[in-house]
Amino acid sequence: MAYPFQAIESRWQRFWEEHQTFRTPTRPAGPKCYVLDMFPYPSGAGLHVGHPEGYTATDILCRYLRMKGISVLHPMGWDAFGLPAERYAMQTNIHPRITTEKNIETFRRQIRMLGLSYDWSREVNTTDPGYYRWTQWIFLKMYGSWYDPREDRARPIESLVDELEKLGSAGIPGADPLTAPEWSSCGRKKRHDFLAKYRLAYMTEIPVNWCEALGTVLANEEVAEWTGKGYTVERRPMRQWMMRITAYAERLLRDAGGLNWPSSTLEQQRNWIGRSEGAEIDFPLDGRDEVLRVFTTCPDTIFGATFMVMAPEHPLVDLLTAPGQRAEVDEYRSRARLKSEVERGIDSDKTGVFTGGWVVNPATSEKIPVWIADYVLMGYGTGAIMAVPAHDERDYAFALKFHLPIVEVVSGGDVSRAAFTGNGTAVNSSNAGVSLDGLSTPEAKKRVVAWLKESRHGCPAVQYKLRDWLFARQRYWGEPIPIVHLEDGTMEPVPETELPLLLPDLKKFQPSGTTESPLALATEWVTVVDRKTGLLGRRETNTMPQWAGSCWYYLRYIDPENSDAFCDPDLERRWMPVDLYVGGAEHAVLHLMYARFWHKVLFDLGCVSTPEPFMKLRHQGTILGEDSRKMSKSRGNVVNPDDVVNQYGADAVRLFEMFMGPLEEMKPWSTRNVEGVWRFLNRCWRLFVDETGRPDTRIADGPADPALEREFHATVKKVGEDIEALRFNTAISQLMIFVNAVMQQEERPRRLLEPFVKLLSPFAPHLAEELWSTLGHESTITYEPWPEFDAAMLQASTVEVVVQVNGKVRSRLSVAVDAPDAELEARARADEAVRKHIDGKNVLKAIVVKNKLVNLVVQ
């Protein structure tokens, strides 16, 4: 008879809820552990079998830690703003709030059905005004801050205003010159515009990916997804909100070194930030005062720079274009504008046109032509390059196509055949001021940078691939950005006391028809009069991108009801940082980078106490369909957790998902194997309960068989160690080994079975609670102390030692533990099976490894 999992599981889920078993104390008593799951977007499709994988892993760890006496914070919530609910609303006119609420209910029911030990009193929902009030509050903090490069941290914008008032801009690196009196005489608009260049949240005109049919801009990483579905995306310049994440590039890179994260994830973040060292060099325009500034990582090749290439959008293009080239240049620029960066990359065939302009190469003093081409991107470096065709593949291809000169300045390759990009020896590289000839590439770099600096042609520079974060979507279903645009062209933040700025109710959710979000149609909401200035204003109609709410949710869990602060500072210090964060690898870059960025800003402003939010990170692997292909509706290989729980129970699903293989690996679903672990649970049940459902009479109080006792201690050790290392598959295997061993016994010693139930409880909590109560206990097993193992008990009195001859196993000996080497060798030599292989031969050497093996090397 199968064990009655349905009755057991519903009984204990009710018990946990009624007794608030997993309620976390506000303040941790003793050591704490914050174990966080990436919260899901509650889609209409319900839970996927991929979700329980990570959730079960963290749940097992949390249940284990509770039994070790640690205060555990383990919450769950909903990342519920987003496009799918809004698109559904466009089609059905059902308000996204209603759809979202319904989806959350499904998700909550499914997650509860798995017996996960969340503290539900801390549930958060990013679409709840009580939550997004603080998302808006943090946005205003970003808007109200600037990055001070001298202190390498964010500071309130008031500190900048203060400095400008007293000292002007002289002390601020890179600032436009402005004296204190000049600042004081500036009007409201001028001050506003000056400060806008420093704020961490700012508006600027940039080319974005606009999708007319969706009525919104798309992030670069979203473009492929939608064009794949047949939507068209065009490039157009729009005024957009941005976050100055680039100010944090160096710190995001540096601090990543101290994180216990998967190396591949750290590597991806490093690549994304894309730090490169080189130099900025100014090329004077021929016959003018202006210079064309370039960034290069190979300043040592400057003598080989035979032409220049600017991005088509470069601001100096107009100035450089000769009248005769105007038509061709304009035509090329307008064509380039329509291409997205992705499209530009796709066909790597080089295109470009000559501007008719010339600059002077400061190293060779020669006039070289300036071209525009779309392989140079405005968004990176200075938007212009010195082209060194002999030593750069892209420039080489361009030079071949347009018949531009190729001059070798680093020997080591054959530049008549291909660009040589490796290190070599500098040649053809000298002028009156400097000679690089004969220097190795690294030495030449140092020498030329020193010369550039001294001759004021350039300076060392560092560039990052990382770009500022496009922080606005033309959508309804997102956090409203709490900013008012006033009639004088300035902006005012919505006062903190007026937060949350609520999303107005709309009747229709269609795109506004302009480039604004549907919020533009809520005229009453949009139009305001600014109290401070009396000016007429219009609310910002863009909303925040979906990443916003997930940038700080881990902080809200700590103090979810607080209406005075996003989180009480004392509680924040007690619970942060997150000790373990588990979620999908698809968030390796964006979510994890954005959250780190926000956290660092909050750290700089004194709102949080740690520079990093997530100390240890692990990704759960993808679960494939039974056919080892990605699960998808079209392939018909999607497994629904509801069905599996109905058939085998939540404990079996949990156990199976952990037994499949290593947490981080991709692995296929197998219903047969679900049945396998389900059989194991049945065996556990029958260990305690006989056919009539009563406690098994073979459970005895006497002493246990010594071999079983030893196996038990080995199990306690292995299961504990494996849980801590998140190796759940091998922990379960050890539990199976122990159960198999007990099954062999006539008597079942209570003194081992009781603690065994504890070992089982993190994995199969419902069954464990039931068995615990069968054994006569009245309260939950949740906070029972985790069993201890006795290291002395692990030692058997004899061990098996392998005898090898020339590395091949020939015999096995049973010997006393720690038998001396000499004895092992003597017994090995005397062994009959071994003698067959050594008799008549010369034993050159004997290698003895205590308690393991003897290897006889013979000739």
Add this chain to the structure above:
RNA sequence: GCCAAAGUGGCGGAAUUGGUAGACGCGCUGGACUCAAAAUCCAGUGUCCGUUGAGGACGUGAGGGUUCGAGUCCCUCCUUUGGUACCA
């Protein structure tokens, strides 16, 4: 192209620092129980040769190397997955 991770029986996967390859589970084979089946229990199960019992050879993607000894370390290559893609 570049970067990262990974390739072990029929299948999912074990193997702490180089030291018994294949734990545990699935599947399969045989047996017990049963009128029969299911469930359960017991035994076996890497491949090949040999076979009455032994015993032996081979074996962790391929090929080399280091070592008394390599799934594990080094080199070259192949395959798969993930990321990235004119970033100067």
